[in-house]
Amino acid sequence: MQLIPCPWCGPREEAEFHYGGQAHVAYPEDPSALSDEEWAQYVFFRENPSGPFAERWSHSAGCRRWFNAVRDTRTHDLLAVYRVGEPMPEVTA
Amino acid sequence: MTHRTPTGGSIDRNTLLRFTFNGTEYTGHPGDTLASALLANGVHSIGTSVKLGRPRGVVAAGSEDPTSLVQVEAPFSEPMLLATTVELYDGLVARGLSGQGRLSAEPDPARYDAKHEHCDVLVVGAGPAGLVAALTAARAGARVVLVDEQNQAGGALLGVDEYLDDRPSAEWVADVVAELKSTPGVLVLERTTAFGMYQDGFVLALQKRTDHLGFAAPAAVARHRVWRIRTRQTVLATGAHERPVVFADNDRPGIMLASSARTFLHRYGVLPGSRAVVFTTNDSAYCAAIDLAESGVDIALIVDARAEAPARLSTECAARGIEVRAGQFVTGTEGSSRVEAVLVGDQRIACDTLLVSGGWNPVVSLFSQARGALRYDSELGAFVPGEELPTVRVAGSATGELDLTACTRQGRDAGAGAARAAGFTPGGQVPLPASDSRCTARSGLVLWRVPGSDDTSFVDLQRDSTVADVLRATGAGLRSLEHIKRYTTIGTAHDQGKTSGMIAAGIVAEALGVELGEQRPTTFRPPYTSVSFAALAGRDRGELHDPVRVTSIHPWHVEHGALFENVGQWKRPWYYPQPGEDLHTAVLRECRATRESVGLMDGSTLGKIDVQGQDAGKFLDMLYTNLMSTLKVGKIRYGVMCGVDGMVIDDGTVIRVGEERYLVTTTTGNAAKILDWMEEWLQTEWPHLDVHCTSVTEHWATIPLVGPRSRDVLAAVAPDLDVSNEAFEFMTWHDTTVAGVPARVCRISFSGELAYEINVTGWHGLTVWKALMEAGKPYGITPYGTETMHVLRAEKGYPIIGQETDATVTPQDLGMSWAVSKKKPDFIGKRSFARAENNRSDRKQLVGLLPVDPAVLLPEGSQIVETDRLPEPPVRMLGHVTSSYPSAALGRTFALALVRSGHDRIGETLYVPVEDALVPVTVTESVLYDKEGARRDG
Numbered sequence A: 001m002q003l004i005p006c007p008w009c010g011p012r013e014e015a016e017f018h019y020g021g022q023a024h025v026a027y028p029e030d031p032s033a034l035s036d037e038e039w040a041q042y043v044f045f046r047e048n049p050s051g052p053f054a055e056r057w058s059h060s061a062g063c064r065r066w067f068n069a070v071r072d073t074r075t076h077d078l079l080a081v082y083r084v085g086e087p088m089p090e091v092t093a
Numbered sequence B: 001m002t003h004r005t006p007t008g009g010s011i012d013r014n015t016l017l018r019f020t021f022n023g024t025e026y027t028g029h030p031g032d033t034l035a036s037a038l039l040a041n042g043v044h045s046i047g048t049s050v051k052l053g054r055p056r057g058v059v060a061a062g063s064e065d066p067t068s069l070v071q072v073e074a075p076f077s078e079p080m081l082l083a084t085t086v087e088l089y090d091g092l093v094a095r096g097l098s099g100q101g102r103l104s105a106e107p108d109p110a111r112y113d114a115k116h117e118h119c120d121v122l123v124v125g126a127g128p129a130g131l132v133a134a135l136t137a138a139r140a141g142a143r144v145v146l147v148d149e150q151n152q153a154g155g156a157l158l159g160v161d162e163y164l165d166d167r168p169s170a171e172w173v174a175d176v177v178a179e180l181k182s183t184p185g186v187l188v189l190e191r192t193t194a195f196g197m198y199q200d201g202f203v204l205a206l207q208k209r210t211d212h213l214g215f216a217a218p219a220a221v222a223r224h225r226v227w228r229i230r231t232r233q234t235v236l237a238t239g240a241h242e243r244p245v246v247f248a249d250n251d252r253p254g255i256m257l258a259s260s261a262r263t264f265l266h267r268y269g270v271l272p273g274s275r276a277v278v279f280t281t282n283d284s285a286y287c288a289a290i291d292l293a294e295s296g297v298d299i300a301l302i303v304d305a306r307a308e309a310p311a312r313l314s315t316e317c318a319a320r321g322i323e324v325r326a327g328q329f330v331t332g333t334e335g336s337s338r339v340e341a342v343l344v345g346d347q348r349i350a351c352d353t354l355l356v357s358g359g360w361n362p363v364v365s366l367f368s369q370a371r372g373a374l375r376y377d378s379e380l381g382a383f384v385p386g387e388e389l390p391t392v393r394v395a396g397s398a399t400g401e402l403d404l405t406a407c408t409r410q411g412r413d414a415g416a417g418a419a420r421a422a423g424f425t426p427g428g429q430v431p432l433p434a435s436d437s438r439c440t441a442r443s444g445l446v447l448w449r450v451p452g453s454d455d456t457s458f459v460d461l462q463r464d465s466t467v468a469d470v471l472r473a474t475g476a477g478l479r480s481l482e483h484i485k486r487y488t489t490i491g492t493a494h495d496q497g498k499t500s501g502m503i504a505a506g507i508v509a510e511a512l513g514v515e516l517g518e519q520r521p522t523t524f525r526p527p528y529t530s531v532s533f534a535a536l537a538g539r540d541r542g543e544l545h546d547p548v549r550v551t552s553i554h555p556w557h558v559e560h561g562a563l564f565e566n567v568g569q570w571k572r573p574w575y576y577p578q579p580g581e582d583l584h585t586a587v588l589r590e591c592r593a594t595r596e597s598v599g600l601m602d603g604s605t606l607g608k609i610d611v612q613g614q615d616a617g618k619f620l621d622m623l624y625t626n627l628m629s630t631l632k633v634g635k636i637r638y639g640v641m642c643g644v645d646g647m648v649i650d651d652g653t654v655i656r657v658g659e660e661r662y663l664v665t666t667t668t669g670n671a672a673k674i675l676d677w678m679e680e681w682l683q684t685e686w687p688h689l690d691v692h693c694t695s696v697t698e699h700w701a702t703i704p705l706v707g708p709r710s711r712d713v714l715a716a717v718a719p720d721l722d723v724s725n726e727a728f729e730f731m732t733w734h735d736t737t738v739a740g741v742p743a744r745v746c747r748i749s750f751s752g753e754l755a756y757e758i759n760v761t762g763w764h765g766l767t768v769w770k771a772l773m774e775a776g777k778p779y780g781i782t783p784y785g786t787e788t789m790h791v792l793r794a795e796k797g798y799p800i801i802g803q804e805t806d807a808t809v810t811p812q813d814l815g816m817s818w819a820v821s822k823k824k825p826d827f828i829g830k831r832s833f834a835r836a837e838n839n840r841s842d843r844k845q846l847v848g849l850l851p852v853d854p855a856v857l858l859p860e861g862s863q864i865v866e867t868d869r870l871p872e873p874p875v876r877m878l879g880h881v882t883s884s885y886p887s888a889a890l891g892r893t894f895a896l897a898l899v900r901s902g903h904d905r906i907g908e909t910l911y912v913p914v915e916d917a918l919v920p921v922t923v924t925e926s927v928l929y930d931k932e933g934a935r936r937d938g
């Protein structure tokens, strides 16, 4: 049972959290201006890297806040957590 | 005849315990295990093997034993326990197993629980290294938890008769334990096995709290407790297991690991037999042989596989008349229910016991679970911990070290290092006890097997897997140990290959001609020893397994014989059968009463979300496919929500409560999901919007009052309310008083009938329900459940999200283009409606189906095909039946279905395979009852 450091609450057990997929995939400014392919990229396609990955997490059984985390997908180590709206910090895996 | 020594062992010889094994009564003493008591009675044959039915006995003295599986029958029947770890109690009844046990048919009456514990330093194993580690960390001021699987501390010391600091080792152990137990912040847990090690210092341990008390176990005390330990630093002092050597017929009862025989002698005062041969590859078996000889066992011969026997130990043996032969091997055994002779080359030596030592395997299971890398130690012939982890240290024989002083020094270093890493400063050094042990040299020969009959050379005794099986696997081209483990099943039994896994790896490496150091060991996984599901479930059983949610009106439903349907965690009335009624007759009656007069149901479980803020309207415009910001205060609108992919995720009504306030309803099962959905968008995409969402599902009791006479009933209980159609229009709401209680009444309908939805605070739900029942008496008011609700809405073609839809259905597929705004520049899902995929003419669309035979009820989920005869497979499926009911209003059965190009197929005949027949059905519009909507206003 991993500990996830919620930026609002501190370290809590992973069972309290909900995973939200890749971070920094913004809702397009004007969806109607996008081609079908561009829209499909937004709806269906996500990165799947081996290594550091910026993801969204929600502390759903705690403060119910969404935040972002950089996780090394090889080790599950959380390299950084940061609040929504903050830029992704530099990390070393 | 007893095989008990006259003195010695930590057993209470003054107390007799009676027990029954395989139907025979025996006695033992407190301090015995079932295995030691059986051996003391000369019983070596425990059970038979799972595949071949060969007799099997006791191989090891502890939890690494591969063979002594028993079923305990009393006080409670429990399968697959090891005789070597069952502590004896008075009245124990057990029998030997043939590989498989039998679960009790009775519910387990025992309690199980779990406890959380946080500490700075966790020490696993209370042998000499673990004790010194714990004491060092405790003296530094760290919060220490020490867990050990035995009923007393001491570890390997329990099985030897050695001195520490010139006094019996038990005294040194007792002193250390006493100091630990009296140190504040230190927790010592006996009978507690750390069975799983996870990330961030999370360790699960199982404590057996009352098993050893047998019939005297207090019912109020949890029998097993799962400790959920979160620690900063861990010291693994998990010891080592002796491993055997494989040879032909190595599985007979009476063939035992040498150190285990020594443990039975010193800890339990039990002799394994009267005449023993010892077969070894290293020094440690000599100590077993010498100790047993001094206790009266005739040691016929020590067969040392090494080219030269150790000089000093050989001299000691010679002094006791024990013959030692170096450079020889045991090549086979004879015997029926027990070993009767050992073959050494062409010589046959009669004996009743064969003691084997093939060296030592460090117990690295937890270290490996913690993702520590393992390294092959070619001198030891075993995998040992590689590099230390930042939070996990290993000490003692778990590192591969055999010398006692070196082990305790490692314990001290690990304890100090762990304390320091946890932020504590170790004070004065804990003195290491002086040891006199003499069988600890690392001078063994690595020997996996003696060539012989491969078919009877057993690698995994529990799985009946032999050298022949391993060679069959490598012969079939398998090279990875993980694959070979699965092919041969070696290491997959209760013992997880504690004594067999390393040998299997060695034989594989030899067969493949590769170095073991290049082989990746199989992954160690939790649990280290067996853990019952009951222990893992703990208190979360029966009605505590999952919360049950009931409405404030629930007691009335129970009192009036409702049957309930589970919707998520909610209990919802399904239908209210009257005497003699089944589901169909009850539902037909409820439907008829509602459409002809008046019915009511408990709709309190409907999800309700209070949405407030300056931007609430703007926010709801993005979430719903239709416009919500234009809704006037006092009005209600039905809305559909889609995902970004344009697929329907929920529907419900939106009530405009005030300029900056809306009340949103969701389907019962989706309430939490939709609140999460709202929060996700608000927090991650539109944090600039001034919107706040709160679940108010349980604040309100909600009662739909439905049918042509609902207006009369409402008028009777709401004297302040003008219920006329002109004053109280469809899709509007009014705050008023109902049955003397403040209420919000909404005019909405999920049945097509004139209907009101009465909302009061949950506290008053039951009162108002009873008042409505009373006021409705003149009209034969009828309570109805979810089944009738489903029929009434299906007759009107209203879909239920999750029944008519999966994650592939759009509002257009449901025939709800009318609920999709053309005016709004954007909302979630809008862009997807323009995708080519969403505009295919052959999408599955919601239609009605009328079986040509009006009495035929189509099973929900049935497939739909185009032809009246099934062609050769694959058969093209057009869709499936989503809802199907008999209808009182239609006087026949009907169904809703998703059908390819369904909207273009109205009037066509299609076919539904039901068992062996193809049932013809006519495709219709989804609305089957009151298409004109004439009944809405009563």
Ligand SMILES: [Zn+2]
Binding pocket: A006, A007, A008, A009, A010, A059, A062, A063, A064, A065
């Ligand atoms: Zn939080």
